[in-house]
Amino acid sequence: MDFALTEEQSAIFDMAHAFGQEQIAPFARKWEADGTIPKDLWPQVGALGFGGLYVSEDGGGSGLGRLDATLVFEALSMACPSVAAFLSIHNMCAKMLDMFGDDALKERIMPDVLSLNTVLSYCLTEPGSGSDAAALKTRAERTNEGYTLNGTKAFISGGGYSDAYVCMVRTGQDGPKGISTVYVEDGTPGLSFGALEKKMGWLSQPTAQVQFDDCKIPAGNLVGHEGDGFKYAMMGLDGGRLNISACSLGAAQTALNMTLQYMSERKAFGQSIDQFQGLQFRLADMEIELQAARTFLRQAAWKLDTGAPDATKFCAMAKKFVTETGSKVVDQCLQLHGGYGYLADYGIEKLVRDLRVHQILEGTNEIMRVIVARYMLANR
DSSP: OOOOOOHHHHHHHHHHHHHHHHHTGGGHHHHHHHTSOOTTHHHHHHHTTGGGTTSOTTTTSOOOOHHHHHHHHHHHHTTOHHHHHHHHHHHHHHHHHHHHSOHHHHHHHHHHHHHTSSOEEEEOOBTTBSSOGGGOOOEEEEOSSEEEEEEEEEEEETTTTSSEEEEEEEOSSSSGGGEEEEEEETTOTTEEEOOOOOOSSOTTSOEEEEEEEEEEEEGGGEESOTTOHHHHHHHHHHHHHHHHHHHHHHHHHHHHHHHHHHHHHOEETTEEGGGOHHHHHHHHHHHHHHHHHHHHHHHHHHHHHHTOTTHHHHHHHHHHHHHHHHHHHHHHHHHHTGGGGGSGGGSHHHHHHHHHGGGTSSSOHHHHHHHHHHHHHHTO
């Protein structure tokens, strides 16, 4: 069994890491203070092929596997997990459009999606339906011209910021079979946004409710077939769970690297604090946990790439394990920085705040346990 990255995979990681360190890391704290990511960043990201990481090559994308994509998100999150996670959301939407959109829709929108001149948001969650996503209420009524949308989406990364929204809406009966997916462009009459949410982390990502009030879209903005939208949404989540895990992993690795440097310079009782065995044990534990998380994540990504029947189970297990490991590691890194870790200037407290939400989105870690248990019980 070969655990080594290929030469091409190493090059993908190195390219993403170099871009992140040059174009994102120096500005991450300013963007957090501003509460937004400059729009002119995204075409630069698109020029690297990161606007359609796993969009097929025939569709103009990079055609990467899920394992390759996790390398991109791990590398970019070493600069800023908030920016990397936002790119993950865009890519999840782009893949849905590539797989299920008809030729006319893709011809119209995908060139700008892939170049990141069009930034996408994913709209599934509603004020009354989080983990129970199939209970969504936003309705799309068929008209002669297309659909009229009414309802509200909640906790939407890029709400009021993105250029278009991939939305799950109800076109039929209650339950998952009554849900469809539609594409809604910014500026569509009847589309509006709530006030920006005040959050613990991911502060550079504008987050707001997305509201539809007799919002009319053409029939051509239906993605795929009516009634299949929930299936499309769930298919996107396996990869999203891997990506958000990779974002936890990269940020935690950065925190550990920063902590090693800090401990080599910080003196106490006549020596640098990295010479105290008790603290060395804590460093070793973090290294072990991160290496275990990295191996687990890459195994899950390999399963998804190869179409293994238990891929969804492994994506859920990896998401739960890696995101909790990432949060644990950054919290320990803050502790090892002492009082300095609590100060914004050292960058650790930002990572603690940014990573906490990873245990909630893309399916809460409680739902990950439900998925794993169901697979276990079905195969006992």
